[in-house]
Amino acid sequence: MMRAFIGIPMPAEIADALEAVQAGIPSGKEVPYENFHITLAFLGDQQEPVVEEAHHALAELRVPAFSLQIEGLGVFGGSRPRTLFADVKPEPSLTHLHRKVHRAAHEAGIELARQRFRPHVTLARFSNDGLRGEDLAEMQAFIARRVALSTAPFTVDEFVLYRSHLGRAGPIYEPLAEYPLVTEEAVTEWA
Numbered sequence: 001m002m003r004a005f006i007g008i009p010m011p012a013e014i015a016d017a018l019e020a021v022q023a024g025i026p027s028g029k030e031v032p033y034e035n036f037h038i039t040l041a042f043l044g045d046q047q048e049p050v051v052e053e054a055h056h057a058l059a060e061l062r063v064p065a066f067s068l069q070i071e072g073l074g075v076f077g078g079s080r081p082r083t084l085f086a087d088v089k090p091e092p093s094l095t096h097l098h099r100k101v102h103r104a105a106h107e108a109g110i111e112l113a114r115q116r117f118r119p120h121v122t123l124a125r126f127s128n129d130g131l132r133g134e135d136l137a138e139m140q141a142f143i144a145r146r147v148a149l150s151t152a153p154f155t156v157d158e159f160v161l162y163r164s165h166l167g168r169a170g171p172i173y174e175p176l177a178e179y180p181l182v183t184e185e186a187v188t189e190w191a
Contacts, residue, residue, distance in 0.1 A: 001045045003164040004176070006058065006101050007037035008156055010121060014070060017151050018086055018121060021073070026138035027131065028084060028124035035173055038068075038088060038119050040101045040159060043110055050109055055161055055177050057104035065181040066093035070121065070151040073143045080130025081139065086149065088119035097159065097181075157181050 010018065015036045022030050043054065071089040075081035088094070098117050105112055131139050158181060163174040 002048060002051055003045050003166065004043040004051050004054075005039055005162050005164060006041045006043065006054075006105070006159060007039045007162060008068075008159050009175075010036040010038075011154050014151050014154050018070070018123060021086065021146060021149060022123055024142065025084065025124050026142055027135045028126040028139075029170070030124050031122050032170070035171065036121050037160075037162075037173070038094075038121060040098050041105050041112055043105060043112070046110060051161070051163075051176070053108035054105050054110060057107045058101065058159075058161060058177070058179050061100050061104060061179065063097050063100055063181050064093065065155055065157040065183045066091060066097075067153040068094060068156055069153045070149065072149055073123075073146050074120070075131075075139065075143070077126075077130045080132060081136065082126050082128065082130045083122055084124040084126075084139070084143075085120035085122050088121070094119055094156070097156075101159070157183060 015033050018036055019033050043051070046054075068091055069089040070086045072087040074085055074087050076083040076085065095117065098119075102112055126135075159179050160175050161177045161179070163176050165172045165174060
């Protein structure tokens with residue numbers, strides 16, 4: 001069995017900006033720079049042949065490259081937040097890619113949990129009980145001071161199939177395959 005997911009890696013300049021945002025996080029465990037990504041589909045624990053089938057289905061996808069932008073911070077977990085994230089500005093091309101990735105995983109025999117797609121980059125995780133009291137107030141103030149967070153637009157020209165190795169120090173993400181998106185140059189070459 002392997003724990004796997006499909007995501008969009010962050011370019012270095014965006015990862016640098018997100019790492020700078022992490023400075024001063026009042027509580028929680030920061031996500032390492034090399035783990036910054038936008039999850040398209042969490043595959044969970046799968047047998048290797050199933051992941052290989054997903055790989056073949058993903059390799060067949062033809063989706064144009066597009067631009068994204070990070071805009072704002074937020075938390076997941078309601079009144080007891082468990083995760084701090086950088087929000088992704090809505091982009092129809094990202095939603096299109098998400099749908100195609102989900103369809104490819106389904107074709108490979110993987111049943112994915114049905115949940116609303118909220119593209120984001122996780123910056124920190126809090127305890128399973130979530131933030132409360134003074135810790136919660138400090139996090140709300142931290143977010144309020146960064147309400148105007150916005151990165152320059154960046155090009156998404158690939159997505160990646162990752163294997164996640166869980167450990168005491170946190171997960172380590174191993175890229176298994178990279179899938180390039182179709183660029184204007186490639187379209188011109190095909191014409």
